[in-house]
Amino acid sequence: MSSDPSTPDAGASGTVYTTKAVPTHRRRAYWREALSRTFGAVDMRVSDEVDSGTIRTSPLGPMQTVTVDGDPQRARRTRRLIAGSDNDDHVVVKLLCRGTARIEQDDREAYVRPGQLFVYDMARPVHLTLPERFRTKSLVLPRAVLGLGESDLRQLTAAPLGSESAVGGLLTPLLSRLVDSAATYPQRTGELIARNVVDLVQTLAEERLGRMTEDSTSGARTLLVRIRVYIDRHLAHPDLTPESVARAHHISVRYLHKLFELEDITVSRWIQQRRLEHCRRDLSRPASADLTVAAVAHRWGFTSASHFSRVFRAAYGVPPAAWRDSARRERSALLLGRPAANPLSSSAERAASA
Known part of the structure; x- marks a missing residue:
């Protein structure tokens, strides 16, 4: 890819792959390689030659944010490709913004519509079908950052989550904002927002595994993320205080301070x-x-x-x-x-x- 006009625009703020300047007969191979560099090796199939596609990535500590605009395609990651890949220890949290999708993993098959999130594990076979022009926003993170074992992670994969879920209602706008703005944030700000996303994915796992209780650490973490979002939306108000924040969330100031002890601030x-x-x-x-x-x-x-x-x-x-x-x-x-x-x-x- 480095010797042709499709050379990615790489820099401190991330990388852009685009087929815009690639000769038509080379776009399919270029697009497959761009996807593989971003998410790991995949076997990609398209009905015709790739017309246009763009991938934008931004690093965020040990994670990476990715936006993909592309034509209809099928991407399959097989055991053979996983065995030959050095990018198999990552989990992808993906938001479908445009188009429809079908995701298959762990003996499950799910159909995803715009506004829904889904998760898949790069360490196991996965099949993603996007039958129409699409846009996705993803957070690619090492399994160690997520902190879930394989059996727990299997409870999350190939199961769409939309804004109708309480956790999804928080997670969807946070992930979308993070992916759109990752390159503009100071490093610590971006990493804090990314941690909010990770916290919510962990909370989702707790819910799916039936471990969630009102007083659990995961429950507190979810409330803390909701409070952070509230604070960001009201920063311009001079009267934003611990008392007003606690009142808006129907908790005591003492409990609010206890929640922030989780962040050591x-x-x-x-x-x-x-x-x-x-x-x-x-x-x-x-x-x-x-x-x-x-x-x-x-x-x-x-x-x-x-x-x-x-x-x-x-x-x-x-x-x-x-x-x-x-x-x-x-x-x-x-x-x-x-x-x-x-x-x-x-x-x-x-x-x-x-």
Whole structure:
């Protein structure tokens, strides 16, 4: 693939495979190899030559997010292909966004419609049929990250989960958002959201295995994910406090704090951390260039500009104005084709010498 116009666009933010510039007679072979590089070796069948297809991937710690737009196809992973593959210790959590699908694994067969999730294990034979043009979003993660044994994992495979399920209602938008935005998140933010997805998949396994109780760790984990989503949706509200969060979820403040002990962080610290991450992102964006630093802070729920400046510097080592200036210089350097300094390190150096 490296010697033709189909060379993937690889970089820190991920890889793109596309058939756009590939000669028609080579697209089928190219598409099979692109799928194999992304998910593991597959035997792919199409009714005609591949017309168009795009795969976008972004790394996320030990995991990978993937979006695939493609033509009708059948992909089969056989025991022979698994035996010759070094990518058989991964699990795929997949959201079908467009088209229909049929998934076969572990002596089960299920039909999937748009908006439903399904799981399959790359270590065992699987057959995925997509009879019409489709789009999928996937999280590919090592089995060790999921923390499920083979017998437990078999309870999850080839069984669609839609938004009608309480867990699915949380998992579907989280996975979709994660895949769409993985390349734009600061590393820790992306990994935290990915962990939410993993937590929910683990909770789903607990439900399927009949181990779920209201007071179980999995039940607490599900509630914690729901609370995180609520916090993210209300960051702009200055009155977002542990008390208001607990009240919205009909739990005590004491229990709320107990839930966040699972993450080794306080509720207030979590809220502040998420606000700072959004402010840092906005201060780096050209679209927010006309806003003052104080306006950006107020947009994400900080009521005091001086307090925001203090906590921003404590978190990132530089004042917010210096961060913005460095991000502006970095954009200019990139436009001119010059090496760009890291905004954080260059600003930190100037702050230290001031």
